[in-house]
Amino acid sequence: MRKALALAAVALIATPLAAQQVERAEIARIIDEGMNRSEVMITAEHMTDRIGSRLTNSPGMRAAEDWTLSRFRTWGLKNAHKEGFDFGRGWWAERQSARMISPRPIDLTAMAINWTPGTPGRISAPIIVAPMREPAHFARYRGQLAGKIVLVTLPDEGSEPGEAPFRRLSGDDLAKLDVYQQPSYDPEAGDRRIKRLEYAEKLDSFLKAEGAVAYVTMSARDGKLLHGNGYLFGVGETQQVPGFEFAAEDYRRLARLAKVGPAPVVELESVVHFEDADTKAYNILADIPGTDTSGAYVMAGAHLDSWTAGDGAADNAAGSAVVMEAARILQRMGVKPRRTIRFALWSGEEQGLLGSMAYVDQHIATRQRKAGEPSTGLARFYGWTDRWPVTRQPGYDKLVAYFNLDNGSGKIRGIYAENNVAAVPTLRDWMAPFASMGANTVAMRTTGGTDHMFFSALGIPAFQFIQDPLDYGSRLHHTSADTFDHLKSADMRQAAVILAAFLLQAANSEKPLARAPFPTQPTVTNPFAYPDPDDLD
């Protein structure tokens, strides 16, 4: 009994004491640089206030590409470069406005839907409320839309938000995240989503054929927040009818007035510009070279692109600035890691994680293309789980760890192990020094919807950090309130310090982090399911 305990105690010490002391000394230097001479908020401020929103391929994103590259170079990182991938059109709105002019004048909160054409000057027209979700609904409004501004969303009533908008995770919250998640796969899901995407084009054709002068959607959030959307960014895909999003309160008011009648008259103006000189989008990459010659590397990434309703601060200048700050800290310390440390700022994330997908495709493993599959667009993302077989690239074995940040500016509370059971002990070991900063959890569950997905799906140890949610999900994510003032500087300093430490430990560890098995087929979890007839239209 005594012997067994002693063995267990030895097993718990993953790293010998002397090596731990070296590591801790390095971590202390990281903390000193990251806490006492932090530049993370300077970086985030420039990216949000000065550059502003960074829609993929917009002038804002181009400026951000140039500026982040120049920062990496100024700090002394090597191999700073951009890698292009097929994307589509650049677009930006110079100005956009909307007013109701009858039955009474009132300014409306509005934005142009991304990648839709501008209005021919200031136009005014009566509205019609014509809620449509699929082509089967077009028939109801045929012949009624000529010369009208068409409100296409079904209006709802005011939300009743019963949760605190600003929140930090309790110990209980964190414990609940430590749950293994069984894989699931719905072979028809991709096709369904692609069909919904095609609906946007069909709606545009219908509105154009009917002679509508513009269409309006309702913001997905109320409280006068704009949310934004728009996915028809491919060359040759551009809509013909100008599109606007209205704040929910303004949209609902118009809809009620139209119900009683007569139809309100609305004045619209959007001055937008398309930029087609370069249809490639670019990921930004920069290295701190490793000392060994194997080509092995560890990587941190965050997406640099944003939507346009706000300045893309919490989503995701915060993550980008933390990744850049980790680079700055480690470079300033003059670290000479065993393995190369790579920093990635992805593009096209908001249009389907297209930047990280392109990187994986080019450097890590290639998925079989389906016949007729487009080289860009959200459809490419929707289809990715259906593409088999997957062929490893020579670079597959070189990437030994990837860390992602894309959950706002909240401090790091731990890391999601993404069902990678074998990596957990090492992750716990690396997290240990940061318990007093609030980060002490390694939670088994998987997360999705951002750039580590393609890496972890291949068995690569690729993780997202657990962050305090703050008001990211409740009011900042994609909205007009996503501005620098809602970023928390103490949190972002902490995140940059922890990320730098994880990168250095992953780069220097004797053994690389455990990989999960390479996938060979889709995980069909319910072979007895029938498709819903609503999905077959």
Next chain:
Amino acid sequence: MRKALALAAVALIATPLAAQQVERAEIARIIDEGMNRSEVMITAEHMTDRIGSRLTNSPGMRAAEDWTLSRFRTWGLKNAHKEGFDFGRGWWAERQSARMISPRPIDLTAMAINWTPGTPGRISAPIIVAPMREPAHFARYRGQLAGKIVLVTLPDEGSEPGEAPFRRLSGDDLAKLDVYQQPSYDPEAGDRRIKRLEYAEKLDSFLKAEGAVAYVTMSARDGKLLHGNGYLFGVGETQQVPGFEFAAEDYRRLARLAKVGPAPVVELESVVHFEDADTKAYNILADIPGTDTSGAYVMAGAHLDSWTAGDGAADNAAGSAVVMEAARILQRMGVKPRRTIRFALWSGEEQGLLGSMAYVDQHIATRQRKAGEPSTGLARFYGWTDRWPVTRQPGYDKLVAYFNLDNGSGKIRGIYAENNVAAVPTLRDWMAPFASMGANTVAMRTTGGTDHMFFSALGIPAFQFIQDPLDYGSRLHHTSADTFDHLKSADMRQAAVILAAFLLQAANSEKPLARAPFPTQPTVTNPFAYPDPDDLD
């Protein structure tokens, strides 16, 4: 023992059983009309969507005065009329816009501050951040403001809202309200507030003398909500420099950019109109006449005027529509009350409860005017507790009960007894039928800030109802999100039913509600206090 209990049981039954049954039958008819043929939302919708914001003396408020009068008359109420009182200028904004044009173009969320002059067309100028709160701060910016747009609020950081925005009261919440509140009186408070008010005029003179082209305040709420303000509505008081309020996110962004420099350039336009044909504001009054000849009456009131950021829905079309609906219900039932039931829609509430103050002054009791006291303005409100002696008017004894609604659209959960200990048993008796609708609390505490204040300060049984807060305080009160879609129709039906029942019971009760003693002097609670030197500047 047995005898004592029997006596107590008799005492508890305030109303004989037969009378109770008559009352309950009437209440059942009220519920039928108010639940099954409700028009409360039709009324509120017209007031908010169709008429819109109702700033005192604006065209919107004039339209609301006319429309509500005509509704009362159409329903058959008697003596429907308006009563004027000195107020000031009418004002409305036809359009208002703001954009940052350098360092990058972006639309800003902005509104003209009420009663400020319009811009001379579309103007653009560099901003300067010059936070000022009192005349002592002017010196810091002298000589720096010429040709500038001056940001006068000290910028802060993003809020961290830790409470759920939408809330209903629990039993515990309700129990906490049942607390007698000792009176307090600070004899210098009125003068301090008046001084702050004078500051707005001094700031305007300073900005004008310095050659500033406009000034900007930051919204009191963030999350891109506008809040609105402006109190210089008196004839001859009008500011000379156009004023704007910017959403907090937009304001803070400008302030940060200016800190790094160069100063952003902003483009502003406000097209506003002053209406001076009639400087009186008007309360709307209408009666269901009583059968006795004493002239006694009971009254329900709500303020009809609003601010301009939104449509003044929760504040206070909701209360106005509930008061009107109670009138409609009782009139439709053809009730013949013993005492007259009067319905009041107050004006000038947002500028210092000026409408109800004027009514009290004219009909209930007159307070001694101080030397040089103005006949209108917020200053008149600030000074009211200092005015002694108070002289009863002949109408003082006629008003036997007043009920106020001004807390949004949440359903009634009970009533505040306003420290009127003697009225509590009767209020409990009248509330009893509505326990199954969620209203079963009579809470001792006082409430302030709205139109029952002047009545209850005179000992008149004047009460506010306890309402579920919903999102009134968290995001609707005075903001751009205060629109009809956030009103809850089930709640407003319930409130109209309960208000109608209270009015009918108060009008028909054998004995009128107990009055509190008439006040004869201010309640000096701390005769040993010294004024803070900061308040003496």
